[in-house]
Amino acid sequence: MATVSIKEVAARAGVSPGTVSNVLNRPAKVAPGTRERVRRAIHELGFVRHGSASTLRAGHSRTVGLSVIDIGNPFFTEIAAGVEEMASERGYAVILGNSAGSRTKEERNLRVLAEQRVRGVLITPSDQDLARLDRLRERGISVVLVDHPGHRPDQCAVAVDDVAGGRAAVAHLLAGGARHVAYVTGPLTIRQCAERRQGALAALEAAGLDPDRLEIVETAAMTARAGERAAGDLLRDGLPEAIFCANDLLALGVLRTLLQAGVRVPDDVALMGYDDIDFAAASAVSLSSMRQPTHQLGRTATELLLDECDNPGTHAHQHIMFQAELVARESTR
Structure with a gap:
């Protein structure tokens, strides 16, 4: 042919x-x-x-890179779906990299993306040191932060206000009568975990309660298995009146262990998640959660990235902050 x-x-x-x-x-x-x-x-x-020829002439390809912390988490899967949808509409393909929370793996993925001459990179960073991203920008590769607030005027960022989300989650638990709240979280070195904790403390203070009463249960990962182990610790040490989890996977693990131990949710313990993944509504006791606009995060970030790629002379950098939405279900009072 x-x-x-x-x-x-x-x-x-x-x-x-x-x-x-x-x-x-x-x-x-x-x-x-x-x-x-x-x-x-x-x-x-x-x-x-002819992809290879056009890449050599233009110095880049019709691809963008996406680097996330955990593609096994439905939160990031939904972001990736939004990214791919917008990229496809604009004639781009997406190369996905999963850092698994490892800076070393993330840097290796970014190196490969640069070698592939991607037009731009969307990234949820594995830590707070973002200087490494300047190396991509020096090579003419645009970078947009996803699920991370921007602090630089020369870079776009799309995020959710996690302080406000954590505050709303714990305020909901307090409104149901709880006074002793535990916060089950992944590593507090992760920005989202730290900021949701900050919001939880603010809710306690606003209610006239001692913020030091917030019991912190820090896990090594933000998975259902880690939630199960955290619930086991709480059962051994004495259950609080309410548990706020930094994401829904942790909350689902907590819920499973509590139900197996004969704990009634929410009669004995109220339980709150974060993200509102699909499994939250379908769990044995439907999970109250803070809903994040994940698909919209992916689409918006990609739109900003491609505008910067296609219109570098007129592009205006933006920091867009979305709000999480409280979704109350059976697991809270």
Whole structure:
């Protein structure tokens, strides 16, 4: 089968070859109607761009990278779905990297993405030291932070206000009558865990309670298995009136262990999660949780990244902060 050329696409669409090239590489420069006409011609003719050649000429590919902390967590899976959806709409593919919370693995993934000449990188950093991302920017690779607030005026970021979310979660538990609250969390070196704890302390203080009464149970991971172990510790040491977990996977593990021990949720212990993953509503006792706009996080971050890639001269960096939404179910009073 003969290879379809850009000239043939241009003739079918009634435009110049340069316009076809712009649609492929700089779509924002082309009027929407013309862009659609060219894309229809590409589809009808079965045109496939020569990826390696275009990459060498442009210095980059039609790909973006996504680096997350834990792709096994449905929270990050949903972010990735939003990223892929927006990237696909703009004619880009996504290369996914999972750091598993390891800075060493994250740096290795970023090195591979740079070697692949990606247009840009979306990243949920494994720690708070972001200087390493400057090396990507020095190579002309745009970077947008995902689920991480921005502090630099020259970089976009999309996040959720985790302090406000943690405060709303614990305020809900206190409104149900709890006075002794435990916070089951992953490592407090993770920004989200630390900020949700900060919000929990603020809720106790606002209610006139001693913030030091917040019992901290720190786990090595944010998984259901870690939640089960944390619940075992709480059962041994004495249960609080309410438990706030830093994510839903921890909460589901806690719930499983409590139910197996004959603890009634929420009559004996109220339980609150964070993220509102699909499993939260489907658990044996439906889980109250703080819902994060995960899909929207992915789409918005990708839109910002591609705007910076396609319009570097006019792009305005933004720090977008979303709010988590309280979803009350059977596990709280």
